[in-house]
Amino acid sequence: MIETKAFSFEMCEPPTLGKFGIKQNMQKQCKEKPYNCQVCDFSCNAKYLLETHIRIHTGEKPYSCELCSSSFKTKSHLKRHIQTHTGEKPYSCQVCDLLCISKTHLDIHMQIHVGDKPFSCEVCSSSFKSKRDLKAHMLKHSHSCEICHLSFTRKAHLMAHARTHTGEKPFSCEMCGSSFSQKPHLKIHMLTHTGDKPYSCEVCGSSFTVKSNLTVHMRIHTGEKPYPCEMCILSFTTRSALKTHVRIHTGDKPHLCEVCGASFSQKSKLQTHMRIHSGEKPYSCEFCDSSFTVKSNLTVHMRKHTGYKPFCCEVCGTAFTEKSSLTKHTRTHTGEKPFSCELCGALFTVKSNLEIHIRKHTGEKPYSCEVCGSSFQTKYVLKEHLQKHTGERPHSCEACNSSFRTKSALKVHVRTHTGEKPYSCHVCGSSFTDQSQVTVHMRRHTGEKHYQCDMCNASFTTKSQLEIHVRTHTGEKPYSCDVCGSSFKTTCHLKAHIRKHTGEKPYCCEACGSSFKTKSSLEVHRRSHREEKPYSCDACEAAYTTKAALEIHMRSHTGEKPYSCEVCHISFSRKDRLKTHILKHTGEKPYSCDMCSSSYRTKSALDTHKRIHSGEKPYSCHVCASAFSVKSNLTLHMRSHTGEKPFLCDVCGTAFARKEHLQKHMHSHTKTDLSQDLRTSGYLPTDINPDQTF
Template sequence: MPFCFVGKHQLIVKTEITEDTKKSNIKDEVKKIVNKPTITKTVNITMDKGLFKTIKRARCTPVFEKDKHCNNFEVVLAHSTATPIRNHNGFAYTCIFCTDHFKYPADLKTHTLMKHNNSDDRRKFMKTQTSGGYLLKLDITMLKCNICDESIDTIEELFDHLQNEHKKLIYTDIKNQMVPFKFNGEELKCAVCPRVFTTYKVLLGHMRTHYRNYVCEICDYGCLNRKLMLTHKKSHKTGSFECDTCNKVFETFQKMRQHAYTIHKFKSMPAKCTVCNERFKSFPIKDQHMITVHGMTPVVRKCLACDKIFPTQLALRIHTKKYHLMERDYKCKECEMKFFAKDQLKCHMLKHSGKKDFQCDVCLKWFTRKYVLSEHMRIHMNDRRYKCLQCGRGFVQKCSWRGHMRTVHGETDITVLY
């Protein structure tokens, strides 16, 4: 560097000059020197205060990644209708600034734009963020520019608009860790692709397929930020990981940490109420607590394909995969049959092995499955639980009852089932 600062308004110019340039002015002294015999000379110059400040401002000051995220966050929230979301607890959306809860995203947007439309709240939030763990979930439903009221469709288009039309500073040399969401109607639809989801949590997990800022070189898993990627990479490390509390050993760090949190830290009570922080043994119990104690509206978990209603999100997810997506990941090695669950495949394999481990104590007949033996025992107990409503006959097995309804009363399978 040819310039360095000394004192308050002094500039020292260090350069290489020849004997022929001793009497030249400052501009000539700082020019690039041709290959001639040179000597080193230091020139002390007292400069004007204004010129000193101009040169000082021109010096390159590095901008850290967190500061760039902070700038983009401030610009987007100050000049658009985009509103941030903290999380969704299964019942309501939470404000990122004050943790107030709102059942509908539109109510959260109104609250944020009216109550938190100031720089103090935004700066306070960014102080809690780190570069590696920064992640901003944005509601961009009916997104508009606050300066010119122009409607905008995506976050990327908003960046371009604020830069080109309004000359706002947006750092584009960092990975975009703002995840967009659009809430149009009752459906949770991805803001990037046409896929529809039943819960906000599942939708958030899906967004990592679009924002693959960090990709695992082992399994190609994509993450939104560095912190999530570092956590994921630990799942690939295998070995002996011992619990510090009970000395149990696990094959992966992830399993050991999950054990430590679930058993020792949370005392086998993983479900936490987001309102009063009370913990419960299961999420359905927690959901019932939030309904009865905190007045949350019960969530209707309805299948979008067949309108069936389920008590838990897990039950709905299993139903969707099994009956609508027709997932069959477990294939029989002996025949071409495929099954949804591992237990189904295990039960099917008994047909190929012919192994019979269950014997009737009355007639000594052997069976391959325990539940078949249980049904068989109803014969000896004369348990005719399946009744025909038309003629009053009773049957031990459901298949016998169905056959009776078809052959005697002319009922079809559909009528019998429903």
């Protein structure tokens, strides 16, 4: 035993220590650390340890690898690094044959088999496999934050942490001016300028600026999720993801908004939320003027331009830009409706639809129009409503330049060009361009008419039909023509009217190329090609292509003439005939011939007149090849071949081919009846011939 400064120690192998060894061993026993770092509080008992430590501050790495140019602070680190090239692992575990680079690693590994943790913390009783782990642990007790009480193994880490409270960012980027609280963060940031990503994935080739990001990325390929949740069965690839997840169970939301008091479980969500108050949208689209508060929203938006749809339905193959859209779509196949209304039991596939539905019960309309004060249950409906005030129609058809307020309306309109009718009636098989049309159509089968008029008790299948009907009582015509001032009850009537001014005929027949102002006119015209006449008369065998034509025909049986002239009180069965008749009183002849001064009350009369100039005779007899400019003349001519005489005298039974011949014939009966009355009265001699003229 050697006694030195009242400290005693037991020497091991005294012949091998020498003078330097004895001195160093004495310093260990008495815990003396005479070598102090002038930069930080580090102290040690050996000069070479201090020299090694100082290289942390100077950045000096004097030991270089000849194979990969990597540099190291100590010779032992270099030696261990070279073994990564040579693959040398000289220390072998006798239990599991694991090979280790150093004896220290082997010693630590062996404790896995024996379960031994011989090093205990005197403060908190934690146990560790190695003295090094205990030493690192003990530093947590010595370096603690006074504000949040977090502990750190190194004083430098505590100082870096303290900057999160003070907001200090002493490390600045010389290229863009960004500041950081820690030097490693600045170093990582600099890689965004250089574009350097030194850590590459061997599986997919992805590159990363930080090794830790590569480590996390590799778990995508391996499927490794080393951080399990103790409260549920979920596992996570990163500790931070687990920490965030645990707050779902605990309800902890430590990040508070100073403006509105909202709290969040993640700092990133708070930062995103703050942009609502600031109006900041830092993520902008390169193709259009759209900007977003969150980068993920920009990523989804960009797929509209690129057409990229990474989420595909395994059942029908439909692809989507967002995973949430695929999830909603999948429920159409499974029939799953996980969200139910507690008041009426209605089921919904999406939670937002349930929230909107509940407002029908509560009557809540949280979205108000600043222009007219109208309130709406959804933000989307308010947005559509505002376009009525602005006149904005942002969605245009590429085929006919028609524009619409909503994208869904444009989508339905495009089907008029493509002929697509994806929605079918399961009762009669009729197809429709829109689901709402099927809903309305089904009421024909059920006879259901929800909407009743308060003035005349008439019922209708849709609310819009009722609103239009009510205008027949009120006389309201809210839609006016800017060109001539004419007013109309519906927008579709106004649109059809405007085409008279513009000459536009957007609806074209595929069979013959004829164009029409309205879709209904085109549909009626198509029946002429199909020889379809779906509206039949119950009184006779007559059939018509339109319901209106049948109603007019029925008046020939009933004798009804609902349209009366206010001047001479003559009545007509058709409104257009009353209009033509009124022109007799006014003397107006609005249709003029371009080639002569003749003018006519009706367009058809003008068209017939023009054939005098052109010599056109479009109506030909298939028997004798005679041609006529007017269809009625052909009809009369055909009776000369068929012998048909449809006009019959009620007095004598004589038949005539033409109506005017019957009228002339009727005069002969009128004269005979008059002379007979005169003879009977004694005013006329009995020998006078009634046809004699005086």
